[in-house]
Amino acid sequence: MIRTFGFKKDSDASFNFNLDSLSENDFQWYWVDFDNPSEPEIDWLRKYFNFHPLSIEDSIYSLNKPKLDYYEGYSFFILNALKSDTLGPTEISLFVDQNYIISFHTESLTEIDEAWERVTGERSNWEKGPSFAVYQILDKIVDQYFPAVYEIEDKLDRIDSNLDNKSSHKLLDDVFQIRGDLLKLRRIVTSMRDLLYRILNSERLPSFKEHKLYFSDIHDHLLKLTDMIESNREITSDLRDSYLSMNSNWMNKNMMVLTVITTIFIPLNFVAGIYGMNFENMPELNWKYGYFIVLGVMIGIGISMFLWFKRKGWFNT
CATH class of the missing domain: 3.30.460.20 (CorA soluble domain-like)
Incomplete structure (x- = not known):
């Protein structure tokens, strides 16, 4: 058309x-x-x-x-x-x-x-000429950049609010997708910013001088957009680091629990291993209280080690 x-x-x-x-x-x-x-x-x-x-x-x-x-x-x-x-x-x-x-x-x-x-x-x-038409086109184009940046900021706010939600396994993927979107925006915005700079400082566009303030305003908007994009990229880096740190802490807690359980069962396995040997001359095996005494010793060892770990602060977190 x-x-x-x-x-x-x-x-x-x-x-x-x-x-x-x-x-x-x-x-x-x-x-x-x-x-x-x-x-x-x-x-x-x-x-x-x-x-x-x-x-x-x-x-x-x-x-x-x-x-x-x-x-x-x-x-x-x-x-x-x-x-x-x-x-x-x-x-x-x-x-x-x-x-x-x-x-x-x-x-x-x-x-x-x-x-x-x-x-x-x-x-x-009508009398403002082609340079005013160029300004209007540029102004409408740049105005459409802002909703995209604001939408990304809203996404980052939602991610930040759900950062401690362990069920949000897609969080890291969302952060990387947003970083990719910000990279696309940065390429466009920085290129348009450089173009506006050339327009403002060109001596070969005399008809644009009468609307220089308008073009300068668009350039200011592009500078603001550049700062917003860079700020959001830093936020994605912080969110990524926070998420990885929280995952690392969560893994450390799980490893701590497994370590405590394993450590408690080492002496219990040792005791069970001794009485699992098939030697004929083990007098306490024939004693009617032998089973209960050994079981009590094993329970005592387990409780003692649990209390020792608790005293050392392993369960404070």
């Missing part, structure tokens, strides 16, 4: 005009959005706009990080929107000059729809 918007100074705006009439209209500036275009519509990008083949190729074939390239007559942006289900990037390509913006994306995106509605739906924004 292709949608178009054009603004003529001191006149009304034009919507959904045909690209064939683009050269006939004296637009102050215009926006053409290629939304999940078909193959014939992709050919129109090559036909109606004299863009460098490399920038068109970068638009069609994904796998690019956010970047800013300068070509003769226009600037080329690649932005990364966020897929809420996988936290992977979705690319948006922008061809921008002082009198036009061409957006290209292979998936329909709410960020573009919201920016389009904000720019074209309010007459007060």
Whole structure:
């Protein structure tokens, strides 16, 4: 799908005009959005706009990080929107000059729809030009990063609350999954942060200067997101270490119980082993109280050793 918007100074705006009439209209500036275009519509990008083949190729074939390239007559942006289900990037390509913006994306995106509605739906924004449209797109993209980070923070809070729940055997797997999600977010956010830094400090984007405060605000949001992501990564490390430490303590307690039981039974086995030998000359075997005396001795040994371990503090934990 292709949608178009054009603004003529001191006149009304034009919507959904045909690209064939683009050269006939004296637009102050215009926006053409290629939304999940078909193959014939992709050919129109090559036909109606004299863009460098490399920038068109970068638009069609994904796998690019956010970047800013300068070509003769226009600037080329690649932005990364966020897929809420996988936290992977979705690319948006922008061809921008002082009198036009061409957006290209292979998936329909709410960020573009919201920016389009904000720019074209309010007459007060028509005169602000392509740089304002770029700001709106960037702002909507970055706004979608925050819910993903907040959701991860909520997951970490729930994990922290259940940290002492021994039945939560999936806890460590959840922590590692969250660390993976944070790594995906960090790659996107840091790349977009670097892109905003280039926009703010570029001398080849003069039309962006009038909206510098807006772009600076987005850059601040990305800095905040970077700090939040790093903070959450540290929390996952702390949770992992705490979980492993608690598991280690739990294992130590079990080993302590097994050690006490084994130690108590060593002398008992020794006594039982002596009287289990088949010697003929063992007088106490024929004594009518022999069994009870030996049994009492074994019980006494067991109780004595138990009390000794308790006195030494083995059962304090």
